[in-house]
Amino acid sequence: MLVYVVKDCLVKALQLVLRAVSANSPYPILTGISIQALPEELIITGSSSSMSIQYKIHQGDRGVTVRRSGAIVVPARYFYDIIRRCTDEWIGLEILEGLKLTITSGKSHISLCGMDASEFPPIRGAKGSAFLTSFSIPAELLSESVRQVFPSVSTSESRPVLSGIYFEWGDKGLHLTATDGVRLASRIIQHEHQGCEGFSAIVPGKNAAEAAKLLQDADSAATIGISSNQICFSAQNLLIQSALIEGAYPVVQSIIPKRYLSEAITETAAFLHAVERAAVLAGEGILQLSTAGKALFLLSKTAEIGDVRDEVSLTDRSGENFALALNSGFLLDILRSMKSMFVILRYTGSWSPLIIQPSDAIESAIYLLSPIRTASH
């Protein structure tokens, strides 16, 4: 291998693929990143045991000149730290003997011990294997939707399917769902596509969130390809591949209450700030909400620390007054992921979940939060 690559291109590629690499992986090969020089492009890949991130620098884009093909895996952290400290515009990467990579920049010559590239897990998506389903949606919309449902993913390992986000093609488009049993978040990405009906996949929550972060700045469409045990997100030079979680996702549509007893609408920002103040003392503790006329009252009491009483105005309210207790941390997660200027609260009874929806996308996003049973409720 002998390539010359523009430092800034390589630094950008490394920053992206490093997100998949764990410094303390039990598999030494996964603590490294793979550098693969093909005749027309340089491919940089980082992998964990359940996901891979790959970035391609094309010769046509003038980011790289490949003189001799080849491949090696080098320790991720050392390689990145050296590259970002190089001061020349171009960096030379060369394999002179065996498993050693020589990095040249100006008068600096760094020789880095590497590992055998053939031991690195291959990326299926890159090899163009047939997907069962494949479709494109705007990257930013996918990214935002994943980030909205992600907080509701279960962090417990007792039911592995709940640690994933459920991707399902329904009649309105792509449905994303996450629930941990206490809360549920569901978002529909309205999109028409032929031949996707009935497809579904459970994507590990953390991997989906990582993909959402990486796709956030891609101002193009993201292509999603799904095989029997893998999902692949790609946009521009970037490709993210994740394993799927096996199993059957619970049928959640039946949990969502069809009717409500009362409705209250308030400003998202003011409500968020009030919940944030309450959460300072309560942490993920109990927050009591109650309505009286056009006011929503918040109360949290924490023994030996103190209590917070707050009030936000309701812009609209119908039905009976209500009072219930919620986990303040869970409510915060929902409000923080909401971009809508107003939030709608729908009370469905003292033992059934509160429905929370953004006013501007009431058709496509819904959150459920189960109340906490307290002595006074």
Added chain:
Amino acid sequence: MLVYVVKDCLVKALQLVLRAVSANSPYPILTGISIQALPEELIITGSSSSMSIQYKIHQGDRGVTVRRSGAIVVPARYFYDIIRRCTDEWIGLEILEGLKLTITSGKSHISLCGMDASEFPPIRGAKGSAFLTSFSIPAELLSESVRQVFPSVSTSESRPVLSGIYFEWGDKGLHLTATDGVRLASRIIQHEHQGCEGFSAIVPGKNAAEAAKLLQDADSAATIGISSNQICFSAQNLLIQSALIEGAYPVVQSIIPKRYLSEAITETAAFLHAVERAAVLAGEGILQLSTAGKALFLLSKTAEIGDVRDEVSLTDRSGENFALALNSGFLLDILRSMKSMFVILRYTGSWSPLIIQPSDAIESAIYLLSPIRTASH
């Protein structure tokens, strides 16, 4: 106590005094911050067992209105997190009953359990007790000087005096010295002052560095007052008090070599970047330096990881060529604290320390770094 204070003033005060507070102090009272309302000012104080930081908000500056004097100690982290989340410009602080502070902002009412202010360690400097010595120097100069010598402070607890920075009035002004036995940093702040001759004090390194950080942005003179067991730094509304380390500081002037065998001058930035690249693989390991003509060669080898060879041009060189091995982390600390465009290296022999000095302040700053004995040296 009943005071109204401008949120931004209080947030600023808390950010400063919180630097002294440790959330896991073994003394519960030190996990809190003291709020003291006097007729004309609000005094906010945070303390650890060896230092205190105090900030005053004056009624005259329109930052506070004191209606009723009083004092209380409240949990630092909770108080700060609530205050910064308040959305109104003014915040009310009131003690209504016993040890409870009521915080009011808009429609928010937060009641926070506090502690007895009489248990909080008093600040001596604030009470105007007589100092043995007191003098003023520009805050920025003091701050920069402390940060230059601080990296050489010993992190070992075997000789407590070496964990401090030695402040001493010499014939040229205020001398600051730090050494851990392997390296030494000395800086003279040239300043004339009557009646300070012969004074000296050992200030805990961490406390001095904290004071340096806090005084960094004060565009005024800093006043330093020293009593038998305390040092007090003050500037504008800020006061920092630290305990002193008891004991006799070693006489270091005799260690500094008076002659050198050769001298090399190079650009600080280029040298720093080369040492940074070498330190990626070597960490705080061995870096070999050698000169040949007008070039300075760097070499670091790390078994099973790789090696770095680098070269920087010398702008000037006199005397014999030299080669020696140094701790690369220690050399980095020195170069990073240097503002000078050029750095002077003075070789004094294979077993005696390398002298490193900034070219623009050769009179006032000196660093010594002992070589490491390796098989090849």
